[in-house]
Amino acid sequence: xxxxxxxxxxxxxxxxxxxxxxxxxxxxxxxxxxxxxxxxxxxxxxxxxxxxxxxxxxxxxxxxxxxxxxxxxxxxxxxxxxxxxxxxxxxxxxxxxxxxxxxxxxxxxxxxxxxxxxxxxxxxxxxxxxxxxxxxxxxxxxxxxxxxxxxxxxxxxxxxxxxxxxxxxxxxxxxxxxxxxxx
Numbered sequence: 001x002x003x004x005x006x007x008x009x010x011x012x013x014x015x016x017x018x019x020x021x022x023x024x025x026x027x028x029x030x031x032x033x034x035x036x037x038x039x040x041x042x043x044x045x046x047x048x049x050x051x052x053x054x055x056x057x058x059x060x061x062x063x064x065x066x067x068x069x070x071x072x073x074x075x076x077x078x079x080x081x082x083x084x085x086x087x088x089x090x091x092x093x094x095x096x097x098x099x100x101x102x103x104x105x106x107x108x109x110x111x112x113x114x115x116x117x118x119x120x121x122x123x124x125x126x127x128x129x130x131x132x133x134x135x136x137x138x139x140x141x142x143x144x145x146x147x148x149x150x151x152x153x154x155x156x157x158x159x160x161x162x163x164x165x166x167x168x169x170x171x172x173x174x175x176x177x178x179x180x181x182x183x
Contacts, residue, residue: 047101053077056117060100066090069101070134076119083125096146098126102134102153111152131155131174139178142166149174 048059051071059068062084088094104113114134121139128146135154143162149155151173158178161167167182 050074056080066097067099067101070115070117071104073116074118076117078119079121079123080117080119081123081125082129086126096127098129100129100131102136103132114152116156141183142170145169147171149176 047067047069048055048065049069049071050056050059051074053074053076056068056070056074056076057078057080058064060080060082064084064086066086066089082098082100084098085096086098088097100117102115102117103111104115105111111133116135116137118137121141122136123141123143124147125143127144128148129142129144130148130150131153132150133152135156137156139157139160140155141160141162143166145166147161147166147170149159149170149172153174155174155176155178157176159172159176159180160183161170161181162183164182172180
């Protein structure tokens with residue numbers, strides 16, 4: 001619950017500040033606004049809130065965090081690899097879980113904007129990875145169990161699984177515009 005409040009504050013702050021300066025300034029200000037709130041709560045729930053390609057690829061790497069939220073449409077010119085083992089809210093007593101939030105929300109958890117991540121290829125190596133909200137434009141290759149395309153998310157491209165076993169563990173509630181198959 002606290003995480004969503006932090007994300008909501010950061011998202012609203014970034015949106016307000018975007019009209020007052022460059023995207024870089026808005027991101028800095030959103031991060032600065034979110035940081036004090038995160039320090040007052042359990043620090044392990046901190047999300048990576050990103051608006052640039054390099055920051056995004058680091059956030060989804062094995063050096064990143066359990067949740068990655070974007071602040072705007074984002075284009076990454078190279079292949080993206082989602083790697084590492086993470087737990088819900090970075091609490092090792094909770095299940096393995098990772099999330100990509102391609103949306104913004106208000107204090108009441110109402111989605112206020114959705115975003116598109118454009119990349120030539122996204123490879124998912126993190127178990128129980130959920131894509132929520134927005135769109136991934138490009139092909140997604142899933143190599144780990146428990147992939148979840150939430151009902152409000154879209155893959156504008158193909159979705160490939162490394163095996164039938166991996167595919168059998170996936171939950172696909174969202175939309176895939178291309179093929180969904182084992183490759």
